[in-house]
Every structure is written in C-alpha cells, then in structure tokens.
Amino acid sequence: MDFIDLRSDTVTLPTQEMLDAIKNAKLGDDVYCEDATVNKLQEMAAEKMGKEAALLVPSGTQANLASLMTNCNRGELVLLEAQSHIYWYEVGGISSIAGLFPWPIKAANGAFEPEQIEDILRPDNIHYATPSLICIENTHNRYGGIIVTPKQLKRINEVAQRHQLKVYMDGARIFNAAIALNVDVKEFTKHVDNLMFCLSKGLSCPIGSLVIGSRGFVEKARKMRKILGGGMRQAGIIAAPGIVALQTMVERLREDHENARLLAEKLSKIKGVNIDLKNVQTNIVTFDLDPSVDCNKFLLGFMENGILGLAASTNRIRLVTHRGIERQHVEKTVATAEALLG
Numbered sequence: 001m002d003f004i005d006l007r008s009d010t011v012t013l014p015t016q017e018m019l020d021a022i023k024n025a026k027l028g029d030d031v032y033c034e035d036a037t038v039n040k041l042q043e044m045a046a047e048k049m050g051k052e053a054a055l056l057v058p059s060g061t062q063a064n065l066a067s068l069m070t071n072c073n074r075g076e077l078v079l080l081e082a083q084s085h086i087y088w089y090e091v092g093g094i095s096s097i098a099g100l101f102p103w104p105i106k107a108a109n110g111a112f113e114p115e116q117i118e119d120i121l122r123p124d125n126i127h128y129a130t131p132s133l134i135c136i137e138n139t140h141n142r143y144g145g146i147i148v149t150p151k152q153l154k155r156i157n158e159v160a161q162r163h164q165l166k167v168y169m170d171g172a173r174i175f176n177a178a179i180a181l182n183v184d185v186k187e188f189t190k191h192v193d194n195l196m197f198c199l200s201k202g203l204s205c206p207i208g209s210l211v212i213g214s215r216g217f218v219e220k221a222r223k224m225r226k227i228l229g230g231g232m233r234q235a236g237i238i239a240a241p242g243i244v245a246l247q248t249m250v251e252r253l254r255e256d257h258e259n260a261r262l263l264a265e266k267l268s269k270i271k272g273v274n275i276d277l278k279n280v281q282t283n284i285v286t287f288d289l290d291p292s293v294d295c296n297k298f299l300l301g302f303m304e305n306g307i308l309g310l311a312a313s314t315n316r317i318r319l320v321t322h323r324g325i326e327r328q329h330v331e332k333t334v335a336t337a338e339a340l341l342g
C-alpha cells in the first residue's frame with residue numbers, strides 16, 4: 001500500500017531534477033573548501049538570507065548544535081522557548097556536548113514577550129550563569145508551524161541588543177514563514193545575528209541544512225562542524241539538490257499551506273476534533289481529540305486506512321503537508337477521520 005504519509009515534511013523524496021543535478025555535480029573535497037557545488041549553494045543561501053556567509057551541514061540538529069557552540073562559551077546561559085526543538089528533540093546536546101545552560105521560557109504562541117526575557121536578565125551577580133544567547137524557532141514546530149513574525153523578532157532583538165545578547169534562529173522552516181506572510185525571507189533574518197534552515201523538509205532535499213551568519217561566525221562554525229564529525233568530502237552530491245531546491249521549491253511551499261488549511265478547515269467540522277484554526281499558519285496541522293478518544297487507536301485506524309500521522313502528545317495529533325500530498329489525499333484523510341470518530 002502507498003501510504004499518505006503526513007508524519008512530517010522530512011519524508012519527501014528528491015525530484016528527478018535533483019537526482020539529475022546530483023549526477024552532474026562538480027565535486028571536490030569540501031573539508032578543503034574545494035567543492036564547487038557546495039561553494040555555490042553556500043553563496044546562494046547567504047545571499048538569500050542577507051548575510052555574509054553560509055555553511056552546509058548534514059542535519060538541522062547539527063546546525064543548531066554547531067551554532068550554539070559558535071555563539072556561546074561553555075557554561076553560559078541560553079534562553080529558548082520551552083517547547084523548542086533544541087530543548088525537546090536534540091538529545092540534550094545543548095548541555096551534554098555544548099556545555100550550555102538552557103533556560104526554557106514558556107510562550108503561548110511560540111514567541112516569548114520581551115518582558116519575559118527581561119525578567120530573567122538580572123543584574124550580574126556571582127550566583128548567576130552568564131546569559132549570552134536567545135534562540136527563536138521559526139516556524140515553531142511543536143506549536144503547529146506557527147510563525148514568529150518579523151515584528152515579534154524585532155522586539156526580541158531590541159531586548160537582546162540592550163543586554164548585549166545574540167539572537168539565533170532555528171529557521172528549519174523559515175521559508176514557510178516567509179511564503180505564508182508573503183514577504184522576503186530577509187524580513188525575518190535581518191532581526192537575528194545568525195540562523196539555520198533545512199533543505200531536507202518542505203524543500204524536498206534528501207539531506208542537509210545551512211548555518212548562516214557573518215563571515216567570522218561561519219568560519220568558527222566550520223570548525224565546530226568538524227569537531228562534531230560533520231566535515232564532509234565530496235558534499236556536492238548533497239549541495240546539488242539544495243541548489244535546485246532554492247531555485248524551484250520555495251514558492252511551491254504555498255501549495256502545502258493551502259492543503260494544510262483545507263485539511264484543518266474540514267477537520268474542524270468533525271465532532272470530536274478540537275482545532276484552533278488561527279494557529280494553522282503554514283504546513284503543520286495539530287488538533288486535539290476529545291479525551292474520550294484513544295489517540296493511539298485513532299492513529300492505528302488511520303494506518304489501517306493507509307494514512308500516517310504522529311501523536312504530538314497524549315491526545316494531540318500532528319499532520320504535516322508536503323510535496324506529494326495533493327487535494328485528494330486531504331479529502332481521504334478527512335473522510336477517514338470522520339469515519340473513525342463517527
């Protein structure tokens with residue numbers, strides 16, 4: 001059975017154009033910065049984000065870790081959102097490898113208020129760890145792909161500057177945010193010191209993320225990548241589909257958003273589904289089932305009907321649209337949910 005796989009946008013397969021690009025890529029040893037395809041992708045990515053330089057790394061997790069290690073010294077305090085990917089899903093590498101002290105701040109919509117930051121930034125004292133970095137996640141995965149807007153970023157950055165802190169953005173899906181708001185991605189990136197974005201999610205690439213920032217930041221991150229075992233040789237085979245993605249896949253994200261919206265609106269009409277439509281802003285749909293419904297049984301029912309979803313918590317389901325998910329898949333998912341809950 002061919003599944004309608006709504007677990008994540010990471011399940012996307014490369015396009016034929018990407019596979020052709022891999023076959024024809026000009027390669028070299030990237031540890032010596034000699035892979036022309038990697039260099040081209042990095043230049044394109046930096047230019048798109050309005051920063052000086054970029055670095056290709058194998059995964060979003062490594063991008064975040066290398067960036068944390070580049071931005072901070074061991075023992076320093078990092079402010080991040082309590083539901084962020086770095087805090088939840090990156091195996092605690094922020095502490096065990098980077099040696100940093102994560103300070104989670106809960107924010108109802110994924111973006112903390114400047115006052116919440118100010119509250120933690122107490123005057124220097126012998127008892128306190130030194131704060132050095134604020135991390136933002138955009139779009140926010142566990143909040144259902146919600147956007148941290150340029151306006152919110154600007155306010156956070158103003159506090160950061162007042163306290164000589166840096167701002168880093170886990171922008172795994174930052175192009176989704178830009179497409180959804182119909183603005184250039186630089187409207188977001190101009191409010192952060194550095195960031196990463198993933199090629200391997202809605203942009204459909206098989207592997208890869210890019211760390212972006214000033215030239216100095218990226219040169220230090222290159223060394224951190226090497227410590228983490230991410231120094232790659234003929235990495236042009238990863239970069240080649242990345243170039244295709246930046247050229248052809250960004251605008252396409254709009255289709256995923258339209259499908260997510262359609263899915264959410266139709267699901268919201270089903271009894272037993274509780275969904276806040278204003279939080280469905282990009283390609284992720286999360287909804288709660290009535291407490292009387294067993295979430296695992298529901299997902300099993302989905303699976304038996306050829307649909308895959310994820311449990312985000314005990315009674316919360318997450319469905320993600322991506323390339324390959326069409327309107328008819330949305331219709332089938334809704335009809336199946338209706339039958340299971342009816």
Ligand SMILES: Cc1ncc(COP(=O)(O)O)c(C=O)c1O
Binds near residue numbers: 060062140198200
């Ligand atoms: C917001 C966010 N950051 C980072 C990552 C990590 O990316 P990777 O799975 O490539 O390590 C993910 C993956 O889903 C994510 O959603």
